[in-house]
Amino acid sequence: MIETVMMAIKERRSIRNYADTDVPEKALQAILEAVQWTPSWANTQCWEVVVVKDPKIKEQIHAAVPASNPGSKSILKAPVLIALCAKLGTSGYYKGLVTTKFGDWFMFDLGLATQSLCLAAHALGLGTVVLGLYEHDKVNAALNLPEGVDNVCLIPLGYPEKVSGAPKRKNLDEFVHYDTF
């Protein structure tokens, strides 16, 4: 199992150019199940997923992303756009109160879920890119999110048209320490 899992982790690239090919329903289901089975703070599962295919909603979302964001065009180009959202005030909380100095842990749990989603997509031959730089409140409005639910990132999903090289990673000795920093 390790060879395949490491291959998925190491070979998955951010995809910003998508082919005009639909995402099969079965593949989408598997990707949603990858989110479903992600671990979370005390199993709070604070994620809410909006699967956007409607071109009008995509246009509204695209208008919230600055053209300087290299993933901007992929919002319109990818056949599916996943808007990953969080129910606030659950992860990291106990009886309505925050339990750590980091407050709400939704960002951590959505990070966990995003990696599950991206790895499952890659394993299906599908590309993803995670966008975080845009006007979130405009996207909240386009998605008609209720109070207490916040969109955090946008993940275009589709078959890659072009796969770019891997951005350089730090060497292990640049970020790994033993016993103390």
Place this chain on the structure above:
Amino acid sequence: MIETVMMAIKERRSIRNYADTDVPEKALQAILEAVQWTPSWANTQCWEVVVVKDPKIKEQIHAAVPASNPGSKSILKAPVLIALCAKLGTSGYYKGLVTTKFGDWFMFDLGLATQSLCLAAHALGLGTVVLGLYEHDKVNAALNLPEGVDNVCLIPLGYPEKVSGAPKRKNLDEFVHYDTF
């Protein structure tokens, strides 16, 4: 590839009971490489990993975890304790300024890295559990972290002695929405 990746995602459980068996160095290297190849905000790779094996440091860290945390004992029992830390002020920033309403994105990127780590460990037959509920500043001190680096979670790592059942997950229709919420 999808069958194996989905199996890793669905079958990985939180492990709180560890066998007295060391983690092979080769397995640890693979797990660190899983972190290394995780995507991050503009490839900022804000993670810092402290691999703790020294019983004295483990004792200091254990003292920062409340006994009510169900993972508390695993800090001492697991042969390896991974302290996942973040360099602050990089992820989500551009030229020293935050770029989104969510401020520093280190929690998101550490979530991504944690899922890579947990899946790689599971694929190697190793167990993990992610602890977030403890006195972080005490752990920062035990790890001798410099200013600007913060410990976020603790991940005991070792061969499972006991594997528990899966906590119940929401059905897809409880968190998946189409086009709008």
